[in-house]
Amino acid sequence: AQKITQTQPGMFVQEKEAVTLDCTYDTSDPSYGLFWYKQPSSGEMIFLIYQGSYDQQNATEGRYSLNFQKARKSANLVISASQLGDSAMYFCAMETVGNEKLTFGTGTRLTIIP
Amino acid sequence: NAGVTQTPKFRVLKTGQSMTLLCAQDMNHEYMYWYRQDPGMGLRLIHYSVGEGTTAKGEVPDGYNVSRLKKQNFLLGLESAAPSQTSVYFCASSYSRQRTSSYNEQFFGPGTRLTVL
Numbered sequence: 001a002q003k004i005t006q007t008q009p010g011m012f013v014q015e016k017e018a019v020t021l022d023c024t025y026d027t028s029d030p031s032y033g034l035f036w037y038k039q040p041s042s043g044e045m046i047f048l049i050y051q052g053s054y055d056q057q058n059a060t061e062g063r064y065s066l067n068f069q070k071a072r073k074s075a076n077l078v079i080s081a082s083q084l085g086d087s088a089m090y091f092c093a094m095e096t097v098g099n100e101k102l103t104f105g106t107g108t109r110l111t112i113i114p
Numbered sequence: 115n116a117g118v119t120q121t122p123k124f125r126v127l128k129t130g131q132s133m134t135l136l137c138a139q140d141m142n143h144e145y146m147y148w149y150r151q152d153p154g155m156g157l158r159l160i161h162y163s164v165g166e167g168t169t170a171k172g173e174v175p176d177g178y179n180v181s182r183l184k185k186q187n188f189l190l191g192l193e194s195a196a197p198s199q200t201s202v203y204f205c206a207s208s209y210s211r212q213r214t215s216s217y218n219e220q221f222f223g224p225g226t227r228l229t230v231l
Binding site for chain 1: 145147154155156157158159162164170172173202204206218219220221222224225
């Protein structure tokens with residue numbers, strides 16, 4: 001069974017600072033993918049970044065990067081130079097090959113302080 | 115492209131009433147999903163479909179039924195609504211899940227907020 005753990009229910013960060021959102025995962029499958037989604041107060045789910053288990057480099061997408069530590073089974077999201085618009089819920093999710101579903105963590109509510 | 119659309123956006127039901135939530139996607143995706151989101155619990159998969167005419171149970175299927183008669187539509191039905199089904203329901207779709215890659219990104223609809231009194 002797959003499990004995603006997000007241990008930070010809420011975080012407050014000063015605008016323009018970098019922030020790291022934690023995500024640890026558990027799976028016995030060697031082939032898997034990790035996703036981060038953003039959910040602003042309007043409710044929609046926005047895909048941010050993806051990391052495959054066999055990817056040699058950490059994924060980056062603009063201000064988002066993924067600190068992937070395979071041995072520690074962690075896939076932390078790093079947001080550089082935070083902006084007020086980054087205030088939202090952030091979900092980490094995992095899929096494994098042959099398992100047709102995403103397993104989501106419980107999310108972290110990020111609030112950016114001006 | 116409208117992407118993934120859901121109707122209705124809001125609904126209030128009384129216990130025991132039935133209703134159907136409609137999800138439509140115009141991206142020719144094979145896979146479609148229904149999730150529910152409850153406070154502090156993230157998203158949980160209710161049912162999913164890997165193609166037209168197929169459905170499968172997810173993590174929390176009890177009390178729900180689904181149908182995928184057309185590739186672009188995925189319906190979620192509540193036959194006898196209960197207060198425990200008060201939630202926000204999300205539909206999602208993706209190209210395929212035959213391999214783990216960024217192409218398996220799920221595209222989400224805007225959600226349906228359902229209240230059962």
